[in-house]
Amino acid sequence: MRPLIHPEIADVPLELMLHALADPVRVAIFADIVKQDCSQSCSSFLTVGEKQIPKSTLSQHFKILREAGLIRSERRGVEMHNTSRCAEVDARYPGMLAAIANAHQIQMNAREKTTAKKRSTRR
Amino acid sequence: MRPLIHPEIADVPLELMLHALADPVRVAIFADIVKQDCSQSCSSFLTVGEKQIPKSTLSQHFKILREAGLIRSERRGVEMHNTSRCAEVDARYPGMLAAIANAHQIQMNAREKTTAKKRSTRR
DNA sequence: TCAATAGTTCATATTTCCCGAACTATTGAA
DNA sequence: TTCAATAGTTCGGGAAATATGAACTATTGA
16 A cells, blocks of 8 residues: 655645645545534545545545645554644645635535525425 | 626625636636726637647636626627626625635746746756 | 627537556565 | 454546537728
């Protein structure tokens, strides 16, 4: 099993970061890791929203976030300890990750509202 | 020839916007349109950086930016008039596009420096 | 009416992505 | 130590998304 790759932020093209966040599952995972910036095992994301994510897919998603310099993953016994690298990224690209995480939250809130409305009108 | 689509910002998933910007050519085009927020024809981007972009590819790129709600394209005679929709996006997701455009600029500056260094060391 | 210019659409070859199956690594128990 | 359980990774191949040449459309100016 090859070692995990954690690139220097300076070596990550901006597009790679944006690509990593340009997926509903990954941006949700990332926003979650940022919010409660303590450990987060991979398997705690086997369901994201309503969706079930297969283990192998999840592993790929974490790899993409990792190699985009957005998170750091360390083994802690049998499971993984994932933390965000926000501070490092922020030093290079100020405010970007915060703005994206914030946007994600805004979108979630907007969705919450519309699904609540749908429920109340029996749709 | 079917009419161009300009969705409401509220109808564009955040991921679609990020996806649109997660490409080196598109983020360069977008940053340029934002910077000098006057007209920018499509064909003014037939070369981006060092790269030659085929016309058909460029057309796809503009379509993706447009349908992600990031730009507005209007016909002006024989060519296209592209403007950013930053203000509208900003109303929903404050600061996000500015932070990304800024990040792109920072990356460009960093690259400028390293290529200058390479040139000076005869590489 | 025609040629020139700017962009779009279509077809398809290529690339990327998803996910089941098999594998690896760590731990705790027998 | 061996074994079972748990957490994650890797691999392979089918599905989906991209890139681009060729053909097309729309507008203008001669």
